[in-house]
Amino acid sequence: MSRPGQHHSKFGFDAPMPLSDHRDFAAALPFSSEVVERAMDRLLPSADDPEGRLYEAMRYAALGGGKRLRAFFVLAGATLFSVGYVSAARVAAAVEFVHAYSLIHDDLPAMDDDDLRRGQPSCHRKFDEATAILAGDALQALAFEVLAHPDTHGDPAVRVQLVAALAQAIGPHGMVGGQMLDMIAEERSLSIDEITRLQRLKTGALIAFSCSAGAILGKASEPARVSLAAYAQNVGLAFQIADDLLDVESTSEALGKTAGKDAAQGKATFVSLLGLERARDQASRLADQAALHLDSFGPRADLLKQAARFVVDRRA
Amino acid sequence: MSRPGQHHSKFGFDAPMPLSDHRDFAAALPFSSEVVERAMDRLLPSADDPEGRLYEAMRYAALGGGKRLRAFFVLAGATLFSVGYVSAARVAAAVEFVHAYSLIHDDLPAMDDDDLRRGQPSCHRKFDEATAILAGDALQALAFEVLAHPDTHGDPAVRVQLVAALAQAIGPHGMVGGQMLDMIAEERSLSIDEITRLQRLKTGALIAFSCSAGAILGKASEPARVSLAAYAQNVGLAFQIADDLLDVESTSEALGKTAGKDAAQGKATFVSLLGLERARDQASRLADQAALHLDSFGPRADLLKQAARFVVDRRA
Numbered sequence: 001m002s003r004p005g006q007h008h009s010k011f012g013f014d015a016p017m018p019l020s021d022h023r024d025f026a027a028a029l030p031f032s033s034e035v036v037e038r039a040m041d042r043l044l045p046s047a048d049d050p051e052g053r054l055y056e057a058m059r060y061a062a063l064g065g066g067k068r069l070r071a072f073f074v075l076a077g078a079t080l081f082s083v084g085y086v087s088a089a090r091v092a093a094a095v096e097f098v099h100a101y102s103l104i105h106d107d108l109p110a111m112d113d114d115d116l117r118r119g120q121p122s123c124h125r126k127f128d129e130a131t132a133i134l135a136g137d138a139l140q141a142l143a144f145e146v147l148a149h150p151d152t153h154g155d156p157a158v159r160v161q162l163v164a165a166l167a168q169a170i171g172p173h174g175m176v177g178g179q180m181l182d183m184i185a186e187e188r189s190l191s192i193d194e195i196t197r198l199q200r201l202k203t204g205a206l207i208a209f210s211c212s213a214g215a216i217l218g219k220a221s222e223p224a225r226v227s228l229a230a231y232a233q234n235v236g237l238a239f240q241i242a243d244d245l246l247d248v249e250s251t252s253e254a255l256g257k258t259a260g261k262d263a264a265q266g267k268a269t270f271v272s273l274l275g276l277e278r279a280r281d282q283a284s285r286l287a288d289q290a291a292l293h294l295d296s297f298g299p300r301a302d303l304l305k306q307a308a309r310f311v312v313d314r315r316a
Numbered sequence: 317m318s319r320p321g322q323h324h325s326k327f328g329f330d331a332p333m334p335l336s337d338h339r340d341f342a343a344a345l346p347f348s349s350e351v352v353e354r355a356m357d358r359l360l361p362s363a364d365d366p367e368g369r370l371y372e373a374m375r376y377a378a379l380g381g382g383k384r385l386r387a388f389f390v391l392a393g394a395t396l397f398s399v400g401y402v403s404a405a406r407v408a409a410a411v412e413f414v415h416a417y418s419l420i421h422d423d424l425p426a427m428d429d430d431d432l433r434r435g436q437p438s439c440h441r442k443f444d445e446a447t448a449i450l451a452g453d454a455l456q457a458l459a460f461e462v463l464a465h466p467d468t469h470g471d472p473a474v475r476v477q478l479v480a481a482l483a484q485a486i487g488p489h490g491m492v493g494g495q496m497l498d499m500i501a502e503e504r505s506l507s508i509d510e511i512t513r514l515q516r517l518k519t520g521a522l523i524a525f526s527c528s529a530g531a532i533l534g535k536a537s538e539p540a541r542v543s544l545a546a547y548a549q550n551v552g553l554a555f556q557i558a559d560d561l562l563d564v565e566s567t568s569e570a571l572g573k574t575a576g577k578d579a580a581q582g583k584a585t586f587v588s589l590l591g592l593e594r595a596r597d598q599a600s601r602l603a604d605q606a607a608l609h610l611d612s613f614g615p616r617a618d619l620l621k622q623a624a625r626f627v628v629d630r631r632a
Contacts, residue, residue, distance in 0.1 A: 045488045050510050051517070054488055054496035105453060110445035129426035130499045133449065134492050137421060140453065141487030144460050148480035157472040163479050164464035171457030172361045172370055176450050180370040183446045194366050201367075 020079040025306035029072055036071035036096055037063060039089040043097075043146055053127065057135035058142075061123045062100040065256075069239075069311070070095045073210035076303045077228060081218020090152045091162065091213045094143040098170055098206060101139035104132050106179065112261070119256035140170075153217060161216050169209040178202025189268045196237070199270075203243075204236030211235070211304075227293050231304065234290035239311045241283040244269040246316065248276070254316050283312040336395040341622035345388055352387035352412055353379060355405040359413075359462055369443065373451035374458075377439045378416040381572075385555075385627070386411045389526035392619045393544060397534020406468045407478060407529045410459040414486055414522060417455035420448050422495065428577070435572035456486075469533060477532050485525040494518025505584045512553070515586075519559075520552030527551070527620075543609050547620065550606035555627045557599040560585040562632070564592070570632050599628040 019035075022028035040062055045055040071092035078088035107114040107122040108129065115125050124132035146152060147162045168174055178201030181194065190198065211232035215225045244262065248271050252259045262269045271279045290308040294301035335351075338344035356378055361371040387408035394404035423430040423438040424445065431441050440448035462468060463478045484490055494517030497510065506514065527548035531541045560578065564587050568575045578585045587595045606624040610617035 049493070050500065050506070050513065051488075051493045051496040053500065054493060058488065105449055108446075108449065110449060130424075131496065133421055133424065133426060134496050134499070137452070137456065138488040138492040140456055141483050141490075141492065144479055145483035145487055148476050148483060156476045160464050160472045160476040160479065163460055163476065167457050167461035167464060171461055172367075172374065172454040174457075176454040176457065177365070177367045177370055180367040180447065180450050183450070184366065184369065190366070197366065 018085070019075045019303070020300070022303065025303055025310055028076070028303050029067070029069075029307075029310075032072040032075045032092070033068040035075060035085075035089050036068050036092040039093040040096060043090070043093050043142070045142075053131055054134055054138060057123055057127045057131045058100075058139055060126055061104050061117075061132075061135055062097055062139060064100075064120055065118045066096075066099075067314075067316075068092075068096060069307075070099055070207060070210040072307060073207065073232075073235075073304075074213045076307065077211050077214030078217055079214070079303075080224075080228075080297055080300055081214055081220050083214055083217040086151060087153050087217050088214065090146055090149075091217065092210075094146040094166070095206065095210050095213070097139045097143040097146070098166070098175075101136040101143075102170075102175060102179070102206075104136040104139070108132060111179075111183065114258055114261075116252065116257050119253075158216060158219065162213065165212065165216065166209055169205040174201055174205035175203075178205070185267050186265055192273050195268055195270060195273065199237060199240040200233075203240050204233065207236040207239060208232040223296070227296055231290045231293040231308070234286045234293070235308050235311055238283045238286035238290065238308065241270045241279050241286070242312045242314065244271045245276070245279055245283070246314075247271075250316065256316065287312045334401070335391045335619070336616070338619065341619055341626055344392070344619050345383070345385075345623075345626075348388040348391045348408070349384040351391060351401075351405050352384050352408040355409040356412060359406070359409050359458070361458075369447055370450055370454060373439055373443045373447045374455055376442055377420050377433075377448075377451055378413055378455060380416075380436055381434045382412075382415075383630075383632075384408075384412060385623075386415055386523060386526040388623060389523065389548075389551075389620075390529045392623065393527050393530030394533055395530070395619075396540070396544075396613055396616055397530050397536050399530055399533040402467060403469050403533050404530065406462055406465075407533065408526075410462040410482070411522065411526050411529070413455045413459040413462070414482070414491075417452040417459075418486075418491060418495070418522075420452040420455070424448060427495075427499065430574055430577075432568065432573050435569075474532060474535065478529060481528065481532060482525055485521040490517055490521035491519075494521070501583050502581055508586075508589050511584060511586060511589065515553060515556040516549075519556050520549065523552040523555060524548040539612070543612055547606045547609040547624070550602045550609070551624050551627055554599045554602035554606065554624065557586045557595050557602070558628045558630065560587045561592070561595055561599070562630075563587075566632065572632065603628045 019028055019032055022031060044059050044062060074092040074095055075088050103117060104123045106112050107117055108124055114122055123135055144163055148159055153159050178198050181198040182202055211228050215228055247259055247262050250259050287308040291305040294304055335344055335348055338347060360375050390408040390411055391404050419433060420439045422428050423433055424440055430438055439451055460479055464475055469475050494514050497514040498518055527544050531544050563575055563578050566575050603624040607621040610620055
């Protein structure tokens with residue numbers, strides 16, 4: 001029943017991730033979105049307990065759509081190292097749980113105070129503030145529970161490495177530190193160095209974890225890990241510059257969240273500091289550089305290369 | 317330099333926890349508090365980064381005093397299985413980080429809206445709401461980062477077991493689920509079964525983890541784990557009944573937090589449902605039962621037995 005390089009889960013044989021059947025990013029992205037949403041649905045709590053409102057809020061926020069770009073990075077990275085389907089899907093789900101938690105807390109009245117997320121009422125508008133805070137808290141814990149569970153990988157050393165890497169990526173020196181800087185940016189103008197730090201922490205660190213998770217799962221060599229980390233750093237920054245551009249150039253309807261917020265709040269962004277044209281150039285150059293870091297993987301890395309381009313060309 | 321049963325950390329030799337030198341709980345509690353606060357101080361971030369306000373808020377909330385009863389349970393449990401000093405202190409610190417995070421979020425305006433914690437302004441009063449939410453989020457991530465780090469235990473299988481157990485204890489089916497029930501209790505009266513569930517989740521689950529962590533670190537036998545889990549369940553419930561009694565019988569000054577809140581909010585508690593006298597009897601009986609579960613450990617478990625009595629007799 002088993003093949004070399006695959007580990008066993010309690011669901012039986014862990015087949016390789018069929019994402020590698022796709023040559024085209026436009027088809028691979030919805031495929032990976034489906035994979036991760038199925039995994040998330042299975043991993044999220046749903047029971048008729050008295051505290052069931054918490055579970056509903058978690059499901060509402062986590063399953064409410066989105067591009068699932070972080071999940072794609074996990075799955076595409078996993079295909080480079082022949083990681084099994086169940087392993088990759090569970091780690092992708094954990095990453096999307098963290099992403100959903102961060103969006104719930106970002107949208108709170110005390111933070112960005114946003115009523116709209118993915119075209120729907122944000123979690124605290126749909127439920128209430130207390131429920132939203134708790135749903136975010138619970139999604140963070142769930143992410144670590146999923147990573148630590150034996151189904152995620154047969155080797156405990158791999159699982160604990162995933163936990164350590166995720167915890168660093170989203171803790172005080174990662175995502176949460178970046179969100180703190182984002183709050184400080186409402187009080188005073190940040191320098192370009194500070195904005196770069198903000199984005200490296202706030203969005204870059206989780207994207208970097210997503211890109212590197214497959215290498216951890218597949219026990220990849222150090223050079224392979226370094227290449228992926230370099231790719232991730234460029235893609236993460238490109239992603240954020242593109243986000244700033246969209247905040248200026250797109251509409252709330254297209255984005256599914258409030259557009260024009262940065263300017264309205266007088267926040268310094270890459271666009272306000274560099275201007276539209278230089279920001280666009282910079283994002284494009286970063287996407288090209290990202291792709292170059294993957295050359296050593298050959299054609300197997302085509303999907304990730306296309307993803308780097310998508311990140312800067314997307315319209316939402 | 318090394319002794320059998322001890323693992324090495326990057327700090328060198330990991331000596332056994334000298335808590336076992338103490339025969340008397342009254343002396344052991346401040347000793348364990350000192351041990352854990354030293355560890356927390358070392359593990360908390362502090363740097364002159366632009367997002368330094370986050371680190372200040374984490375330190376303020378985590379190092380702001382408290383009985384450190386959960387840390388005591390970790391350290392006292394660890395002495396039963398000859399667990400090393402560094403291992404036990406790090407896990408105790410992780411537990412206190414989680415406890416601090418839960419208090420920060422509980423005190424938020426959208427939750428219990430409390431201005432006072434441990435006799436000081438609560439975190440969102442000292443800083444601001446956004447910073448408090450983020451400090452809680454970061455403390456949760458830091459707890460997992462500490463557990464997953466090689467310094468906590470040389471065996472990755474032990475570390476990942478700690479992560480899995482903590483994540484379950486504080487997630488949707490643990491602490492956060494209990495906090496959700498506590499919010500629901502402000503809207504409708506809960507039954508005695510629901511109150512018991514609330515407390516088992518909200519405070520019981522983390523106390524249970526604290527009592528069991530030493531058994532995980534020491535790779536204890538299944539019967540030893542079962543005994544400790546039974547002890548923890550009784551102590552956790554006794555603790556909460558005692559808390560409800562203190563809310564009625566003590567003052568804000570003695571508690572360092574707002575007294576009389578449950579009655580003011582019309583919340584059902586063990587005291588409102590059972591009456592003062594039966595609640596007191598019940599707590600005392602639970603403490604006795606807790607101690608009985610530890611008989612198989614002999615005199616080594618004396619400190620934990622005394623702790624069960626302290627939990628119901630304390631005045632704050």
